[in-house]
Amino acid sequence: MDFAFDARTEELRARLDAFMTDRVYPAERVADEQRAALASPWDTPQVVEDLKAEARRQGLWNLFLPDAEHGAGLTNLQYAPLAEITGRSPQLAPTALNCAAPDTGNMEVLAQFGDDEQKKRWLEPLLAGEIRSAFAMTEPEVASSDATNIETRIERDGDDYVINGRKWYISGAMNPLCQIFIVMGKTDPDGADPRRQQSMVLVPRDTPGLTVKRAMQVYGYEDHYHGGHAEVVFEDVRVPVGNLIGEEGGGFGIAQARLGPGRIHHCMRLIGMAERAIELMCRRAVARTAFGKPLAQQGVVQEWIADARVAVEQLRLLVLKTAWLMDTVGNRGAHTEIQAIKIATPRTVVDILDKAVQLHGAGGVSQDFPLAELWAAARTLRLADGPDEVHQRSLARRELKRYL
Ligand SMILES: Cc1cc2nc3c(=O)[nH]c(=O)nc-3n(C[C@H](O)[C@H](O)[C@H](O)COP(=O)(O)OP(=O)(O)OC[C@H]3O[C@@H](n4cnc5c(N)ncnc54)[C@H](O)[C@@H]3O)c2cc1C
Numbered sequence: 001m002d003f004a005f006d007a008r009t010e011e012l013r014a015r016l017d018a019f020m021t022d023r024v025y026p027a028e029r030v031a032d033e034q035r036a037a038l039a040s041p042w043d044t045p046q047v048v049e050d051l052k053a054e055a056r057r058q059g060l061w062n063l064f065l066p067d068a069e070h071g072a073g074l075t076n077l078q079y080a081p082l083a084e085i086t087g088r089s090p091q092l093a094p095t096a097l098n099c100a101a102p103d104t105g106n107m108e109v110l111a112q113f114g115d116d117e118q119k120k121r122w123l124e125p126l127l128a129g130e131i132r133s134a135f136a137m138t139e140p141e142v143a144s145s146d147a148t149n150i151e152t153r154i155e156r157d158g159d160d161y162v163i164n165g166r167k168w169y170i171s172g173a174m175n176p177l178c179q180i181f182i183v184m185g186k187t188d189p190d191g192a193d194p195r196r197q198q199s200m201v202l203v204p205r206d207t208p209g210l211t212v213k214r215a216m217q218v219y220g221y222e223d224h225y226h227g228g229h230a231e232v233v234f235e236d237v238r239v240p241v242g243n244l245i246g247e248e249g250g251g252f253g254i255a256q257a258r259l260g261p262g263r264i265h266h267c268m269r270l271i272g273m274a275e276r277a278i279e280l281m282c283r284r285a286v287a288r289t290a291f292g293k294p295l296a297q298q299g300v301v302q303e304w305i306a307d308a309r310v311a312v313e314q315l316r317l318l319v320l321k322t323a324w325l326m327d328t329v330g331n332r333g334a335h336t337e338i339q340a341i342k343i344a345t346p347r348t349v350v351d352i353l354d355k356a357v358q359l360h361g362a363g364g365v366s367q368d369f370p371l372a373e374l375w376a377a378a379r380t381l382r383l384a385d386g387p388d389e390v391h392q393r394s395l396a397r398r399e400l401k402r403y404l
Contacts, residue, residue, distance in 0.1 A: 051092060139166060
């Protein structure tokens with residue numbers, strides 16, 4: 001039995017479901033075929049551009065952005081079931097709807113902290129889906145889950161900032177459509193407050209000194225549809241001071257704000273990934289026979305399917321509760337629940353995907369089913385969306401505080 005949402009959400013959900021069935025799932029294979037024929041694997045297959053145009057025509061566009069001026073004006077609770085549906089095809093659907101990371105977080109930053117010129121130059125084409133963007137914080141040399149460690153320097157020189165540093169796993173940067181980087185670095189490395197040392201600046205891709213060095217792999221996958229995850233070097237990269245986002249020293253605060261709504265989108269989509277895994281498991285279980293009976297009649301398979309269903313129902317309720325809390329009492333009030341879903345969701349969905357892979361035998365680890373790639377994506381989120389241990393630390397500290 002499905003959860004019932006308000007009329008607008010239900011209407012969008014029905015339209016999105018139809019869009020997935022009619023357009024997105026059939027495009028999965030076409031996109032792979034088209035990519036194989038492209039000059040560069042980082043270019044965007046035509047079918048993805050077609051999906052974008054169609055989604056926009058159907059009003060299934062920028063649904064993630066709560067700000068009604070630029071986006072659909074949906075609450076987190078309204079967006080959650082829609083993001084879940086896109087999670088069923090995470091390579092194509094979020095991009096088709098202009099709701100893919102890291103553009104979503106970057107658009108939120110620009111909408112919230114950008115000045116008029118920055119919005120005109122970068123937010124508008126991002127909202128129109130004409131360009132993509134990257135968020136460059138993580139560095140290979142330091143433990144970057146602690147943002148105070150960041151070593152990239154952003155030094156004022158007259159009317160410019162000069163940037164030097166090395167970043168990696170910068171999602172989206174391999175795609176030539178990625179035209180703008182939001183770069184986090186230190187403007188005041190010796191400042192007394194470690195949370196006021198950082199700033200964020202906008203660096204256009206074609207700025208001299210910015211080099212996209214190589215594509216990092218994720219369990220061997222290159223994530224072409226996400227524009228890959230690049231190592232990027234900044235050597236005496238010079239941008240005008242007007243490219244600063246917000247104020248000097250405001251980078252940490254902006255990064256925290258960026259961890260807001262956008263950061264639970266992964267959890268919303270993971271529920272959709274788990275639903276797809278359950279569907280594939282059930283289809284396979286009734287279609288394959290081993291040792292004289294369909295796999296579906298094996299007790300252990302029934303146990304996997306039942307446990308997966310129970311887990312998904314629990315996770316969905318927790319994700320929806322978190323979304324509702326964010327809407328009603330704000331991100332601070334939803335702190336425990338945000339940490340809780342970031343711990344529980346990828347971990348549980350990895351387990352469900354693992355069972356689905358097992359049930360598919362060799363097919364499960366192959367390129368003929370989406371399961372192996374979905375598993376890698378879900379497993380990666382146990383660290384890429386902030387390591388589990390950091391969320392556990394944060395949740396436990398809040399819990400313990402009540403007893404100190
Ligand atoms: C596919 C992918 C895409 C990414 N996209 C981007 C991007 O677009 N932009 C960007 O800037 N970065 C991106 N990242 C980087 C990601 O945000 C970082 O990997 C993450 O923040 C962890 O930082 P780190 O890799 O430096 O790990 P570290 O900070 O070195 O942490 C390593 C491990 O140490 C342990 N640990 C850390 N802190 C604690 C603690 N307090 N208690 C206990 N254990 C702890 C955890 O087990 C953790 O996994 C991406 C990463 C991946 C894999």
